[in-house]
Amino acid sequence: MEKFVSIEYVGQTFTSRKGAFVALQDINLSIHQGEFISLIGHSGCGKSTLLNLIAGITRPTVGVLLCAGKEISGPGPDRAVVFQNHSLLPWLTCFHNVYLAVESVFSATEPVNQLKERTIAALNLVGLGHAEQKFPKEISGGMKQRVGIARALAIEPKVLLMDEPFGALDSLTRAHLQDELLHIVAATRTTTVMVTHDVDEAVLLSDRIVMLSNGPAATIGEILEVPLARPRHRVALANHPDYLARRAAVVNFLHQRHRNPNAATVNPPADTDLTLDHLSTEDA
């Protein structure tokens, strides 16, 4: 498969009053078309920084990022972003939040009724056709995030970038949206990069999991292939040895080799890690 997004020797240094802070260093990664990549690591390891670099919202201090053979020099609708806090405009209805995106990309080439059709189609894709006239404050957190996903997918991006899209949701809603995302990504074959700190989420959704070492000067510690067959089903995979092995590998990376620098020093025995119901990098 061809390289679609290419990150070459990228580093990011922030200058603050206290001096220079190296957030990312020597990041090299190639993403293929149609691939689902997760970025996982402890809080503050720079995974969102890396996503913002691909989005073009920030520019790297060193190195280059390419998308479809062209250098990423700024944000653009070919790389849609689903923001962590959904970032819907509170003064627009769900329909108009999505329509704003559709209009900005397709209004030059398509008539208004076609733009409206695209908007409705995107909302239907995330199962929110019925809520199009509602304002963001009138719908639940999970629905808001689905509108955010609809807004991103409606502009038919080359790459879908998601910054902890389900981080603020309760675990049942999160599972439901993960399943929906599996369907949507399978249907649209959109190349996706998702930042997460949820081990199960990463293993369930990804083709490859990019594990970042702790900052400062974080870099890619390991890339784990997840060759589980698709379509994937949460329940069938729950006790599947291949699934458990991948999960164990990620947990091992995060909690043994790169322990959360902010966590307490109590060191649990290695085998108890896997018996926890829900693991995240936040609760090491």
Add this chain to the structure above:
Amino acid sequence: MSVSIDSPAAVLTRSFWRHKTEQILVACAGPLTGFVLLLLVWQAISLQINDIPGPGPTFEAAATLFKHPFYNNGPNDLGIGWNILASLERVTMGFLLAAAVGIPMGFAIGRYAALNAITSPLISLLRPVSPLAWLPLGLLLFQAANPAAVWTIFICSIWPIIINTADGVKHVPQDYLNVARVLNLSEWKVFRRILLPAVLPYLLTGIRLSIGTAWLVIVAAEMLTGGTGIGFWLWDEWNNLNVAHILIAIFIIGIVGLTLDLALLALGRRYSHSEN
């Protein structure tokens, strides 16, 4: 059956109205007590000081005054209604000019850091100056009382408008601007769809503050410039030693100011937006 029994619905309606009446009584109890206390203190003072009329004579004077609010016996003897309207007109003129200049300036200052760096020390320096200090300059520039008063209102209204608008623009969540950047929205679309709605609540606060100040200032400015207006009328009645009318003027100024404030507060609530 000979005994009439009320339907449950009727009982419910009755208890609903009883509840409603109680609520209104409780809500009115505080303000009512306050006004009664004010009248008592006022009466006590008027008994001590002969020059100050009590509530009774003042209300009588007010009743006569408001019987013909819009009479016109030449420029020096206008009805109270005309004077109030004259003041409101000056406030409106000065405010509209301030909004026309201040809102675009506020947006520009909030959006461009360089402009902020240039203007913020000037604004900090000029804002604490009493608006009346600008009145002589206005008289010099315009050679007439009325434009000078409007000029004074303009000066005092413009600071809250600029400062709140700029503050609102600075507080537009970065996420919304990132959305705009990812979607490549045109500058006009960013303004129309993101900046304006996000800033509107701040802007309305600025407008409320500026009109509040303007109403404070117009009374003082009219005392100095003379001619027409509630401030002039108040000063005129002082020259006539008509203390009842002075007290009435104070109440009128308070009531008009309160009405303006409440109206703008309601407008602000209408355009505020919450995320949740």
